[in-house]
Amino acid sequence: MRPQSRLTFPRNLHPGAWWLWALGLAAAASRTQNPVPLLLILAVGGLVVSARRSTAPWAKSYGAFLKLALLIIAIRIAFQALLSTGSQGPTVLFSLPLLPMPEGSGLKLGGDVTLEAVLQAFYEGLQLGVILCCVGAANALGSARRLLRSVPGALYEIGVACVIALTFAPQLVTDAQRVRAAHRLRGRPTRGLGSLKRLAMPVLEGALEHSVELAAAMDSRGYGRTTDDSRVSRRLTTVLVFGGLLGVCVGVYGLLDGTTSSWLGLPMLALGSGLAAVGIAVGGRRTGRTTYRPDPWALPEWLVAGCGATAAVAMFVNVETAPEQLYLASVTMLPPVPLLACAGILVAALPAVLAPPLPVVRPGTTQETPSLEAAA
Incomplete structure (x- = not known):
C-alpha cells in the first residue's frame, strides 16, 4: 500500500491551529460592517465546521452559537427601535408610541422607526454575531481540554484547574440528574424550592468526595511539584x-x-x-513537567493557522487601501464587494480540505477521552 502523506493521514488536528484560524476570521470580522464579507465569513466558518468537526459532544456547540448570534441581532434591532440617539433617517417604516424623556439626554423611547436605523442596527449586530460564531467554530473544532496540554509551564497550575473544571462540570449535571431520578422513584417532588434543597446536599457531598479522591490521586502522581527558583x-x-x-x-x-x-x-x-x-x-x-502523547504541530497545523491569518491580513490591507468598501457611507446603498478581503476570506475555507481527516471512531466511544493527563 502507498504510504499516506501528512495531509491525508487521519488524526486530530492540534486545537491551537483551529483557534488561531478562528481568531483570524474574528479579527477580519471586527474590521468591517459590510454584510458581504461578514456573511462570507459566516459561510466559511459553517463550511469548515461541517467538514471537520468530530463526533464529541462539545463539537455540537456551533448551532448554539448561531442561535445566540441571531438573538444578538434581534436584540440590537429592538434596542435601536426603542432607544436610539441622533437622526433616524428619512424612510419611516412604522411609528411607536413616543414617551417623554428628560431634556438633554439625547434618547428617545418610541417614536418613528426608520429603515436606515434598522439597517444600521442589523449591520452592527451582524458584526458581533459573526465574531461570536467564529468563537463557536473554534469551540466546535478544537477541544479546550486538549488545548490545555499546550499550556506553558508558567501557567501549569491554571491549566490543571481548568482541566478539573472541564472534567467535573458535566459530572455535576450527571449527579443532579441521578439524584432527581432517585427522588422521582421515591415519589418525592422534583420541582420547587424544597426539591432544590434536597438536591443540593447530595450533589455537594458527591462533589466533595470526588475532590478529595482527585486531590489524593494528583498528589500521588506528582502534580504541583515545583523546582527551586530565586x-x-x-x-x-x-x-x-x-x-x-x-x-x-x-x-x-x-x-x-x-x-x-x-x-x-x-x-x-x-x-x-x-x-x-x-x-x-x-x-x-x-515547573518540571512532562506531556503524555503531545499533539503534534506539523504542516497541516501551519496551513490551517496560515489560512486564518491570510483572512485577517487581507482585511487589514483592504481597510488601509479602500476603507469605503468596508465601512458603508450610506446603509441604504447596495453594499460593495471588497475583492481583496473576500479573496482572503475564501482562503480561510481551505482547512475544510487541508486539515487531515478525523480518525475512525468505534461505536460507543468518542474522539476524546477525558483525563487529567491533558494538563500533565
Whole structure:
C-alpha cells in the first residue's frame, strides 16, 4: 500500500491551529460592517465546521452559537427601535408610541422607526454575531481540554484547574440528574424550592468526595511539584508577564479602534506578545513537567493557522487601501464587494480540505477521552 502523506493521514488536528484560524476570521470580522464579507465569513466558518468537526459532544456547540448570534441581532434591532440617539433617517417604516424623556439626554423611547436605523442596527449586530460564531467554530473544532496540554509551564497550575473544571462540570449535571431520578422513584417532588434543597446536599457531598479522591490521586502522581527558583527570577517573571499582558491589551485596543495612533496597534501587540512569551518561558523553568502523547504541530497545523491569518491580513490591507468598501457611507446603498478581503476570506475555507481527516471512531466511544493527563 502507498504510504499516506501528512495531509491525508487521519488524526486530530492540534486545537491551537483551529483557534488561531478562528481568531483570524474574528479579527477580519471586527474590521468591517459590510454584510458581504461578514456573511462570507459566516459561510466559511459553517463550511469548515461541517467538514471537520468530530463526533464529541462539545463539537455540537456551533448551532448554539448561531442561535445566540441571531438573538444578538434581534436584540440590537429592538434596542435601536426603542432607544436610539441622533437622526433616524428619512424612510419611516412604522411609528411607536413616543414617551417623554428628560431634556438633554439625547434618547428617545418610541417614536418613528426608520429603515436606515434598522439597517444600521442589523449591520452592527451582524458584526458581533459573526465574531461570536467564529468563537463557536473554534469551540466546535478544537477541544479546550486538549488545548490545555499546550499550556506553558508558567501557567501549569491554571491549566490543571481548568482541566478539573472541564472534567467535573458535566459530572455535576450527571449527579443532579441521578439524584432527581432517585427522588422521582421515591415519589418525592422534583420541582420547587424544597426539591432544590434536597438536591443540593447530595450533589455537594458527591462533589466533595470526588475532590478529595482527585486531590489524593494528583498528589500521588506528582502534580504541583515545583523546582527551586530565586527571588530575582520570580520578580523578573512577574514584571515581564505583567508588562507583556499590558502591551497586548493596548495593542488589541489599538487594532479594534481605528481612530487611535498606528503605533498603538500591531507594534504594541507584537511588543507585548514578545515580553509575555519571554516571561512565560522564564517562569516555566520552575515547573518540571512532562506531556503524555503531545499533539503534534506539523504542516497541516501551519496551513490551517496560515489560512486564518491570510483572512485577517487581507482585511487589514483592504481597510488601509479602500476603507469605503468596508465601512458603508450610506446603509441604504447596495453594499460593495471588497475583492481583496473576500479573496482572503475564501482562503480561510481551505482547512475544510487541508486539515487531515478525523480518525475512525468505534461505536460507543468518542474522539476524546477525558483525563487529567491533558494538563500533565
